[in-house]
Amino acid sequence: MSALLETRNLERSFGAVTAAVDINVSINAGEVVGVIGSNGAGKTTFINMVTGYLKPSAGEILVDGRSIVGLQPRAVVRAGVGRSFQVAQLFPELSVLDNVLVALGLSVDRKLTLLRPLHSQKRRRKALEILAEYEIAGHADEVVATLPQGVRKLLDIAMAMLSSPRLMLLDEPTSGVAIEDKFALMETVMNRVRKSNAATLFVEHDMDVVQRYADRVLAFYDGRILADGTTAKVLSDPKVQELVVGHHLDIEVDSADAYESTVVPMEVRNA
Amino acid sequence: MQTKSIFLLIGGALGLFVLGLLVPEWLSYLMIIAMGKGIVVLGVVLLMRAGLVSFGQGLYYCIGAYVAGTLTQFAGISDVLLILLASIAASVLVAALVGLLLCRYRGIFFAMFSMAFSMILYGLLVRSSVLGSTDGFNVLRPSLLGWVPTDDASSDLVLAVAVVMVMILGSLMWLYLRSLSGYAGEAVRENEIRVEYLGTSVFRIIYTKYLIAAALAGIGGTVTALVSGHVDPEMAYWTTSGEFVFIALMGGTSHVAAPMVGAGLFELLRTYAFAIAPYTWQMILGSTLLLIIIFLPSGLWSLVSRFSRQARG
Numbered sequence A: 001m002s003a004l005l006e007t008r009n010l011e012r013s014f015g016a017v018t019a020a021v022d023i024n025v026s027i028n029a030g031e032v033v034g035v036i037g038s039n040g041a042g043k044t045t046f047i048n049m050v051t052g053y054l055k056p057s058a059g060e061i062l063v064d065g066r067s068i069v070g071l072q073p074r075a076v077v078r079a080g081v082g083r084s085f086q087v088a089q090l091f092p093e094l095s096v097l098d099n100v101l102v103a104l105g106l107s108v109d110r111k112l113t114l115l116r117p118l119h120s121q122k123r124r125r126k127a128l129e130i131l132a133e134y135e136i137a138g139h140a141d142e143v144v145a146t147l148p149q150g151v152r153k154l155l156d157i158a159m160a161m162l163s164s165p166r167l168m169l170l171d172e173p174t175s176g177v178a179i180e181d182k183f184a185l186m187e188t189v190m191n192r193v194r195k196s197n198a199a200t201l202f203v204e205h206d207m208d209v210v211q212r213y214a215d216r217v218l219a220f221y222d223g224r225i226l227a228d229g230t231t232a233k234v235l236s237d238p239k240v241q242e243l244v245v246g247h248h249l250d251i252e253v254d255s256a257d258a259y260e261s262t263v264v265p266m267e268v269r270n271a
Numbered sequence B: 001m002q003t004k005s006i007f008l009l010i011g012g013a014l015g016l017f018v019l020g021l022l023v024p025e026w027l028s029y030l031m032i033i034a035m036g037k038g039i040v041v042l043g044v045v046l047l048m049r050a051g052l053v054s055f056g057q058g059l060y061y062c063i064g065a066y067v068a069g070t071l072t073q074f075a076g077i078s079d080v081l082l083i084l085l086a087s088i089a090a091s092v093l094v095a096a097l098v099g100l101l102l103c104r105y106r107g108i109f110f111a112m113f114s115m116a117f118s119m120i121l122y123g124l125l126v127r128s129s130v131l132g133s134t135d136g137f138n139v140l141r142p143s144l145l146g147w148v149p150t151d152d153a154s155s156d157l158v159l160a161v162a163v164v165m166v167m168i169l170g171s172l173m174w175l176y177l178r179s180l181s182g183y184a185g186e187a188v189r190e191n192e193i194r195v196e197y198l199g200t201s202v203f204r205i206i207y208t209k210y211l212i213a214a215a216l217a218g219i220g221g222t223v224t225a226l227v228s229g230h231v232d233p234e235m236a237y238w239t240t241s242g243e244f245v246f247i248a249l250m251g252g253t254s255h256v257a258a259p260m261v262g263a264g265l266f267e268l269l270r271t272y273a274f275a276i277a278p279y280t281w282q283m284i285l286g287s288t289l290l291l292i293i294i295f296l297p298s299g300l301w302s303l304v305s306r307f308s309r310q311a312r313g
């Protein structure tokens, strides 16, 4: 069986800047993959290419074994790959409820009905249920432009999840959110993602969050994939710690890591 | 729609019709012209709500008018329903082609290209002597389902057509703006990336709106041609398109009645400005728009919504 997502020698440059080169990634159903890498490492570029926002300069992207290179984002979404944005992409002058109602209409109902009102009791109830699942129902009547960062992020993810993606790419879901709120936000998001049975890839700078949620980690460095493996293995890799994390981490590699059974439990210090 | 709103609509239509019969002829004429232009502006507003300013609706306004002219003058067809259908068909057909290119552009490019297309039609009409070149030609009196009205009744028929069109199109637009398609326009204006990532084609949404706006402009042009009994290339000139944008800004975009109110006041203002200051009337129009933009940036209709909010407490 082919992987849910597979990229082969993916490459992208902007003029003289090479934002991605030799990106070979394979993600299977049910996986939760953390993506780490310093600013400008190419994480967003990777997501942009996979979702059709950017065309790769070279390489292949396969979903269920079928190439999706050249497809528009809307076609990629319909192929089952969803994404959230580093900067939440919302309808700023509409209320939170209207954001969800429009999103429901466009991504679930699909038919651009001409004369039936968007606001019906039934749809309203459905939209409020969705907001409740993401714990932002209290903001339903607020206009997006006035929302705190965390609520925006959750709304952005909630809207993307409406099309029931089989692979969800989250670009820094916790960026701009206070440290003490990060885990609560991730908890909400990961609960929804798990419930939908989607495989997930999330970009994250906070290593505590990565350790807590990722089964596997991709470390990007300078447009390349520096390491790919179980969370413990990648985070304990000295090269990753030096080039990506920027400081040392205490990592316990426990027996639950089925990926690399030869790695002995250890504590890494490379200060 | 509830029975109450249907009664309100029919009542409103009757009221408007009777008003048109009672007022002096010049005012009734002005009313019909305003309704014709109001219908065009309904389309301009539709595009504005999706973030696009068209400076080229004169293209379809002129097409609608020339369809009425050629059918009555050269084809011997005078039935007002047939003329309206033909106008809609012709406008939508042209828009379907022009829109393929135009709907890929935004902002100033959309505005300028839309103007360019209407100027192409202007250029063609000016050069076609069969259609009277710059002078245009006369439109013959319309009939309705075999009934050929007398001279006097003819203007009443056009009044009735205008009123019915305003009511029907206004209600349809009112419903449309509340539907998913209506909101899709705002969604596109606010964030195209989000719309695409919801799995929907932004182009399709804009294209649909462009076709609807073209049909409305065609209908408006037909109404104008029937009431004035004359068409000329000026209807496709860019200043005509500019007038529609002017009216849209004056009236506001928040309600379907705003373009009608805007068009009515515009025509009145122009008539009086012209009577009072035949050499500087454009200055009066310009200053009025300036004042409205400064003090009522959401258009004249914002006064109405403000009062109705106060009335409701």
Ligand SMILES: Nc1ncnc2c1ncn2[C@@H]1O[C@H](COP(=O)(O)OP(=O)(O)OP(=O)(O)O)[C@@H](O)[C@H]1O
Binding pocket: A014, A017, A018, A019, A037, A038, A039, A040, A041, A042, A043, A044, A045, A046, A086
């Ligand atoms: N549209 C673009 N035009 C030009 N250069 C770009 C563009 N998008 C990305 N880049 C460049 O490509 C490189 C990778 O950028 P990318 O946004 O993928 O980084 P990132 O890993 O997501 O960083 P961050 O953690 O800051 O979000 C950077 O050098 C960036 O400047």
Ligand SMILES: [Mg+2]
Binding pocket: A043, A044, A045, A086, A171
């Ligand atoms: Mg990024």
